[in-house]
Amino acid sequence: MIRICILAVVLGFSGLSQAGSIKVFDANSLRLELENAKPGDHIILSPGLYEGRFDIDRSLSLSSRGDSIIDAQGEGSAITIHASGVEISGLTIRHWGNDHYERDSGILVIQGSDDVSINNNRLSGDGFGIRAEALNRIKINDNIISGNASLFKLDRGDGIHLDHVIGAEVWSNAISQVRDGVYIESGSHSKVFSNRFFDQQYGIHYMYSSMDEAFGNQSYRVDGGYALMSSKQIHLHSNQVWDAVDFGILLNMSQDSVVEGNRVEQIHNPAENPIQGKEGKGIFIYGARDNRVVGNRFAHCDIGFYMAMGGEGNLVYENQFFDNFSQVKYVGDKLLEWSKDGRGNYWSGYLGWDHNSDGIGNSSYRPNDNIDRLFWLYPEANFLMGSPIVMVLRWVQRQFEIGEPSGIIDSYPLLNFSPPFDFEFGVSH
Amino acid sequence: MKKLILILLVIPVLFACSRGDAITKSIEAQAIHDHERCHLCGMMITKYPGPKGQLHLKGEEIVPKFCSTRDMFNFSLQAENQRQISALMVHDMSATEWAHPDDKYFIDATQAWYVYGTSRKAVMGPAVASFATEEGAVQFAKEFGGAVLGYEQITLELLAGG
Numbered sequence: 001m002i003r004i005c006i007l008a009v010v011l012g013f014s015g016l017s018q019a020g021s022i023k024v025f026d027a028n029s030l031r032l033e034l035e036n037a038k039p040g041d042h043i044i045l046s047p048g049l050y051e052g053r054f055d056i057d058r059s060l061s062l063s064s065r066g067d068s069i070i071d072a073q074g075e076g077s078a079i080t081i082h083a084s085g086v087e088i089s090g091l092t093i094r095h096w097g098n099d100h101y102e103r104d105s106g107i108l109v110i111q112g113s114d115d116v117s118i119n120n121n122r123l124s125g126d127g128f129g130i131r132a133e134a135l136n137r138i139k140i141n142d143n144i145i146s147g148n149a150s151l152f153k154l155d156r157g158d159g160i161h162l163d164h165v166i167g168a169e170v171w172s173n174a175i176s177q178v179r180d181g182v183y184i185e186s187g188s189h190s191k192v193f194s195n196r197f198f199d200q201q202y203g204i205h206y207m208y209s210s211m212d213e214a215f216g217n218q219s220y221r222v223d224g225g226y227a228l229m230s231s232k233q234i235h236l237h238s239n240q241v242w243d244a245v246d247f248g249i250l251l252n253m254s255q256d257s258v259v260e261g262n263r264v265e266q267i268h269n270p271a272e273n274p275i276q277g278k279e280g281k282g283i284f285i286y287g288a289r290d291n292r293v294v295g296n297r298f299a300h301c302d303i304g305f306y307m308a309m310g311g312e313g314n315l316v317y318e319n320q321f322f323d324n325f326s327q328v329k330y331v332g333d334k335l336l337e338w339s340k341d342g343r344g345n346y347w348s349g350y351l352g353w354d355h356n357s358d359g360i361g362n363s364s365y366r367p368n369d370n371i372d373r374l375f376w377l378y379p380e381a382n383f384l385m386g387s388p389i390v391m392v393l394r395w396v397q398r399q400f401e402i403g404e405p406s407g408i409i410d411s412y413p414l415l416n417f418s419p420p421f422d423f424e425f426g427v428s429h
Numbered sequence: 430m431k432k433l434i435l436i437l438l439v440i441p442v443l444f445a446c447s448r449g450d451a452i453t454k455s456i457e458a459q460a461i462h463d464h465e466r467c468h469l470c471g472m473m474i475t476k477y478p479g480p481k482g483q484l485h486l487k488g489e490e491i492v493p494k495f496c497s498t499r500d501m502f503n504f505s506l507q508a509e510n511q512r513q514i515s516a517l518m519v520h521d522m523s524a525t526e527w528a529h530p531d532d533k534y535f536i537d538a539t540q541a542w543y544v545y546g547t548s549r550k551a552v553m554g555p556a557v558a559s560f561a562t563e564e565g566a567v568q569f570a571k572e573f574g575g576a577v578l579g580y581e582q583i584t585l586e587l588l589a590g591g
Contacts, residue, residue: 152464154473201471224471230554252470253554275491276510277468286469286503287554287589309507310589331509376509 027052034060045091053078059085064092072096072125077108087117098126098148100157105131106145109138111164118143128157129178134164141171147178153201153223158183162190171195180205180227181219184212197222203241206231206254214239225264228254228288235260238421242266247281248301251288251311259283259293261420267301276379279303282324285311294318294340297420303329307408312336320346320417321367328367331376333406344410346417354415361413368407369394456485456516458535459492468493469500470553478528479551480520480559482538486513498557499588501538506585522558523565539580542566545587547575557583 021042024030027050033043039059047066053076056062062079069092072078078096079088088107097104104127109116111134119141123129129145132138140160147156159175160182162168168190175181181197184190185207192214197203203219203226206212210232217239219225225241227250228234234257241248241264248264251257267280282298285291286308297320298304304324305316309332316338321327327347330336338345342360352361371394375381384390461483463475474481474496482501483494495501498519505514517538520530527549536559544558544566551557558575560566566577578587 154464154466227471229470229472246471250470275486275489275493276513277493277504289589308503310503310585313589331507333508377512379509379513 026050030054039085053080055080055082056086057082059083061087061089062091063088064090067092069094072106075104076102077105077127078125079107081107081109081113081116084112084114084116086113087119088121089117089119090121092122094122094124096125096127098151098155098157100127103128103131103133105129105157105161107131109133109135111135114138126151126157128161129159129175131157131161132163132165132168136165137167137169138162138165139169140173141169143173145173145175145178147176147200149177149199153179156200158205159197159200161185162187165190168192176200183207184209188212193217202227203239205229206234209234213237219244224248224250226250226262228252228257230254232256234258237261239263240265243268245269245280246278247284248298249283249296250281251283251285251291251314254288255290257288257291259291259296261295263297263299263420264301265297265299269302274302279306279326281306284308285314287311289313291315295420296320297322297417298324298327300324302326305329307332307336315340317343317345318414320348320419322346322348322417326368326372328408329376330368330408331373335405336408338408338410339412342412344412344414346414347410350413350415352413352415359415361415364409364411365413366407366409370406373407458518458532459483459494460532461494465494467496467500467553469495469504472496472552475529477552479549479556480522480530482517482519483535484514484518485516487515489513497551497553498538498543498559499551499555500553502557502583502588503585506583506588519559521561521565522569523560523562536561541580543578543580543583544570544573544575545578545583547573549573554588557588 022033023044024033025046037060041060043062045064045068050070053072070078072095074095075097078093093106096106106123106125107130109132114136117139121143124146126148145159156179158180159178163185165187170192172194174196176199178200180201181203182192183205187209188211190212194216197219198221200222202224204214205227207229213235215238219241220243222244224247225244230253232255237260239262244267248267264282267282269280280302282301282304284306287310291314293316295318299322301324304321304327307330312334317340347365350365352363461474465474467474480498482498518535519538521534521536524534525531542560542563547558549556570577
């Protein structure tokens with residue numbers, strides 16, 4: 001009996017001081033409870049339509065027991081979070097504004113709001129899906145975020161936009177019809193994994209970021225898959241990109257990054273005569289140094305690997321180049337060795353012997369010869385490309401090195417390949 | 430055998446004749462539209478501060494624009510692009526504001542002066558600030574730091590070293 005009394009008292013006491021569950025039924029009761037709730041409270045939305053814009057300024061959680069729709073009526077942000085430790089889950093959020101200067105978002109997380117969790121929501125609207133600024137450890141998972149396909153791509157918001165965020169984790173989201181799927185600016189230590197990105201500009205876009213990791217993501221029907229700009233120490237591995245127009249992976253002014261085991265396929269510009277530099281590029285590197293590109297698969301692209309001059313200082317090995325229209329384009333006049341510790345890359349066009357059966361070709365491989373370089377420098381001569389004289393010239397220059405050797409050389413071409421990972425193509429869940 | 434090598438060597442010469450003839454024509458700068466994207470990096474151009482670039486190509490209607498003078502040079506200095514360019518233009522930063530350069534002030538990049546290593550921020554790496562006159566560049570360098578350079582001194586090695 002005494003025990004039960006103690007238990008009852010303890011339970012009662014904890015009930016008072018600890019969080020409670022609060023049910024709300026409409027926009028007014030939601031607004032009222034958001035103002036009166038205690039930190040740690042759990043507000044549960046009944047199924048229904050909640051019109052307007054809502055602010056959360058204390059640590060609480062918001063969820064739904066059914067189909068609860070928050071509709072911002074085309075203006076501002078649907079939910080603005082001004083506190084740490086907030087969780088938002090299971091809601092449908094729609095119809096927010098598209099003023100990028102005002103940062104209109106489905107969920108806007110204001111600076112200093114650490115440890116926010118946003119999961120299992122459906123967001124669709126014009127501006128940013130989720131935008132967070134100057135905070136730590138946000139978790140964003142299992143959301144479906146879609147933008148407005150009728151807007152010009154650059155006028156849409158990003159699916160998830162993180163600015164000065166440290167330690168973000170973003171996983172298992174499906175993001176479409178936005179500008180960039182995940183845009184990370186001036187952040188660090190983020191993990192972005194197992195997301196799907198389609199019908200947008202870039203899947204993941206790093207800008208002035210460092211020490212980030214992305215893996216297991218899929219990007220398709222995009223302009224570009226993964227863009228690393230002015231960033232450092234990014235580990236991009238085991239991602240997939242296919243059906244992109246501009247590039248699979250871009251490294252621009254990025255340093256000390258590792259691009260490893262990604263599958264890059266069908267990067268193709270459908271324009272009949274794309275203007276110089278606008279071909280579909282499996283990976284495009286310019287002005288980027290001290291990166292490692294290893295174990296990736298570049299297949300069926302206009303250009304498998306486009307290395308502009310100024311991108312020379314990178315390690316490239318154990319990649320597979322598979323039936324790209326041009327496997328490699330490098331017009332610089334330096335001679336670059338693409339192998340490490342006796343292991344080069346797999347080239348689908350390589351026809352060499354392997355006398356000692358160690359899986360390494362006996363003769364080195366040059367993806368481009370001097371004739372390629374000549375045509376790159378003098379595209380006016382393209383009409384001669386298939387002519388017998390050019391074929392003879394190619395043969396001649398293979399027999400005798402004419403001029404200083406330049407371009408890419410792989411002294412240890414690999415004769416076997418296995419895909420970086422087996423992923424069912426175009427899988428959707 | 431020698432003949433073949435000769436032919437190989439002659440191809441560049443054949444096309445070298447046409448080099449530079451278009452440069453004499455005056456070419457109008459185009460304004461950069463909010464929706465235009467950098468030809469090199471694909472980013473929005475007008476969103477970011479600092480001088481922009483554009484270039485005109487031989488036999489090509491499209492005028493590639495760049496988010497920064499740096500990216501313009503990163504494109505124009507590539508061996509495969511150098512010969513295709515009929516005009517290069519950059520903003521004159523003594524005439525217009527840094528945050529939103531006005532497209533009325535595009536000047537011939539080959540005649541411009543540059544400041545490299547300045548504290549002012551552009552995009553895609555350290556700014557390559559551009560000016561119509563040497564005095565303009567010197568003035569800017571005094572205020573915001575950096576070295577004053579001529580057009581010929583902007584090289585890929587310089588940009589890569591930044």
